[in-house]
Amino acid sequence: MAGEIPPAQPPPGPPARPLLWRWRHNPLRRRTDSFHAWLGLGVLIAVLALAPVAALVAAKTARAHYEDTARHQKLTRHVTTATLTHDAPRHPEPGSDEEKHTRYPAEVRVVTRDGLERHTRAEVEPGLAAGNTVRIWITADGETTDPPLTPKEIRSRTMGWALLAAMGVALTGAAAHAATGLAVRRRNLDDWDTAWARTAPRWTTPT
Structure with missing residues (x-):
């Protein structure tokens, strides 16, 4: 249609600069x-x-x-059998998948390499009764610790x-x-x- 006003165009953006513009020879380069x-x-x-x-x-x-x-951890830590002195808390959802991966802190009794009996705390399965045994890592002083670093x-x-x-x-x-x-x-x-x-x-x- 003659005389129709064209739609407004967005303002032009900043001029694009070549990637290597700083190396190009031009009178404005400083x-x-x-x-x-x-x-x-x-x-x-x-x-x-x-x-x-x-x-x-x-x-x-x-x-x-x-x-x-x-190497130091292997010399100062060892795995031993610990005996629960109290019942571990029970999980609110017995038999669930969450219970299989949940561990509760419980008091246990261990014997150090020197033959001394110590009490410490270890993470055990829910509902484990007193008198049951678990395998844990302990230090020379009988404190619960993590296993030595693996390769x-x-x-x-x-x-x-x-x-x-x-x-x-x-x-x-x-x-x-x-x-x-x-x-x-x-x-x-x-x-x-x-x-x-x-x-x-x-x-x-x-x-």
């Missing part, structure tokens, strides 16, 4: 733009080079630590520390690049203020 670009490339290369090294060092250190810990747990913790080390290098590089970018932007603003201070009188002084 030295700080080029510096920031090369710095970013340097940080990226450094992160790619240092992250695997940091992960390897962290993995070797963590593995040695946890292997020593496991699988050592591998898992080692991989975790290696991943954290690599992420730490990456985050440090990103923070350094961001901080440098902020400093560059402040430098650009100072330069613009200086340039405008020289140019403003030419625009505002009457001829």
